[in-house]
Every structure is written in structure tokens, then in C-alpha cells.
Amino acid sequence: MKVKRIMANTATSDLDKAEAFYGEILGLDLLMDHGWFRTYGSNEKMMVQVSFGSEGGSGTPVPDLSIEVDDIETALARFEQASVSIEYGPVSEPWGVRRFFVRDPFGKLVNVLQH
Template sequence: MIKRIVTNIKTQDLSKAGLFYQDILGLEVLMDHGWIKTFGNDQEAKVQVSFATQGGNDTEVPLLSIEVDNVDEIYQKVQKAGFEITYGIADENWGVRRFFVKDPFGNLINILQHI
């Protein structure tokens, strides 16, 4: 039985991860060995891996989908911090409110809240 799946994002500058994943999204530093830094929280979640031909409404497929309970607040933080929003906040017909943003490493991230 799979217990968890961890995403590893390659970077040459670990410090950039803190602004986006810790300061904006509110994750905690769970591990820091200098060459790898892991962010997370104490929430239990289902193990899921998605495969897609598109990101919904003919958008690009994002690397990560991050579900939050405060998507509008996160959207404002992302705008204020100057991150590139590639798909503005929208209520989708499959029951989510979401937006796409490029993280500090250029990865496309889908931030969503179920509505």
C-alpha cells in the first residue's frame, strides 16, 4: 500500500521556495538538509496522482494542483507578491474556484478551492 507521494522540484536556489510555499501558501518547513527542503503541514490527505491532456477549459496542464480553503486570499497574496498569474481566478463548472500561477521556479501551479 502506498503511504504517500512526494513531489521533488529541481532548483539551484532553495531560498526561493520559502516566499511562495511558506509565506504565501502557509506551509511549514518539515525538513531542511541544506540540499533538500521539504514543506508541508500536519493534514492527512488521500494519495492522488492525476494525468491530463489539458488543464480544463483548454488550459495548459499544471505541474501541481494545490487545494486551499481560502483561494481568494491566496490570489491576493500572489498578486501582491508579483508572481505571474497565467489564468485568472474563475469559478469552473466542475465545482472549483481556481487560478494558475507560476511559482519561483517557473512551474505552473493550479491553486483551487472546492465550491
């Protein structure tokens, strides 16, 4: 058996909040829309990964989701323009990433990072 894909699912009664955060701010494409369940993504080739930790590094809490971007400064500007509070960072970490944390509209802690 081979794992082909891992998908994060979040319960919500307001799918438009997902569109604003993941579609508009992060720029993910709407890949599937059943009306009651929407999936966002991109055509980028991605590795299948699932992570576990006792902390998020540098004394931070473990984020619910990590999203790697190609331009951290543009991502930061988009969140700031959308008035999304930055909970941590931006900071260049000793293990080679630059990152910041935000909360999505559903309370999930999101680690936005660039290697």
C-alpha cells in the same frame, strides 16, 4: 503494498525561492531541512493522488502541481501582494472549483484551487 505518500520534487540551486513561494506565500511549514534539500508541508490529512490529463480543463495546459486551499480569495491576495503573475483566472469552473494558475519560481505551472 500500500502507497503511504507521494512527494513532488523540484531541482533548484536557490532554495530560498522555495521558501518565499511555498513557505511564505502558501504558508506551508518547513518539515525537513538538510541544507541541500527542503520539504514543505502541513499537518492536514491529505489523500494520496496523482493525476494525468491531456489538458487542464477549459482549454488550459495541464498544471504541474495542484494545490487545494480553504480560502481561494486569501490565496489570490497573497500572490498578488507578492507580485506573482496570475496566468489564468481566477475563475469558477463548471466542474465545481474556483481556481487560478501561477508559475512558481522554478517555472512549474501551479493550479491553486478551492472546491
